[in-house]
Amino acid sequence: MNLPPGFRFFPTDEELVVHFLHRKASLLPCHPDVIPDLDLYHYDPWDLPGKALGEGRQWYFYSRKTQERVTSNGYWGSMGMDEPIYTSSTHKKVGIKKYLTFYLGDSQTNWIMQEYSLPDSSSSSSRSSKRSSRASSSSHKPDYSKWVICRVYEQNCSEEEDDDGTELSCLDEVFLSLDDLDEVSLP
Known part of the structure; x- marks a missing residue:
């Protein structure tokens, strides 16, 4: 799924949750309706282009929340990092x-x-x-609160590391730039 030329999909975490996921879980319309539903666990990550909303080298889609994260060639394992998302206005x-x-x-x-x-x-x-399950136990409505939005991308190691394989901190970069000042000749 692609956006028209000139349009970019670059949402913040807050925008993904508030403007897309919350509306999907609440069964409200989402405009524009650009993020597709996809059963992620039927696809390996390199199969996502053409099936999910792609922006650059990132793919977005809705999926059902599950503990089974196995595909035909591998599995998604937790990195052990869960991060809360807060609104910027009310926190x-x-x-x-x-x-x-x-x-x-x-x-x-x-x-x-x-x-x-x-x-x-x-x-x-x-x-x-x-409430509805208490009122009617025979009704088997899907639980829409179990939707998730997934952002999948391939991390490029060369973007994060220096030529010798070591990562520079912001302070390292500042100190290295100060060394360059010695080479500048002032008029």
């Missing part, structure tokens, strides 16, 4: 970002997934589905 917690990496057998790859989910208490649809 209210609106979501959670979980980091996963793709493994081929026992080998970790450079494929990263950020899985955005709603906190359990913020989804009105989960509360209403609990």
Whole structure:
């Protein structure tokens, strides 16, 4: 799925959760409706182009929240990092970002997934589905609070490391730039 020429999809974490995921979980229309539904676990990450919304080297899609993250060639393993997402205006917690990496057998790859989910208490649809399940136990409505948005990308090591394979901190770069000042001749 592609956007028209000149349009870019570069949402913040807050925008992904508030403007897209929350609306999807609440069964509200989302305009523009550009993020497709995709059962991620039927596809390996390199199969996503053409199936998910691609922007640069990142792919976005809705999927169902699950603990089974196995594909035909590998699996997504948690990196153990869960990050809360807060609104910029009220600093209210609106979501959670979980980091996963793709493994081929026992080998970790450079494929990263950020899985955005709603906190359990913020989804009105989960509360209403609990009420409706009490009222009618024979009704099997899907629980729309279990939707997630996934952002998948292949991490490029050369962007993060210096030529000798070591990563420079911001302070290192400042000190290196100060060394360059010695070589500048002033008039």
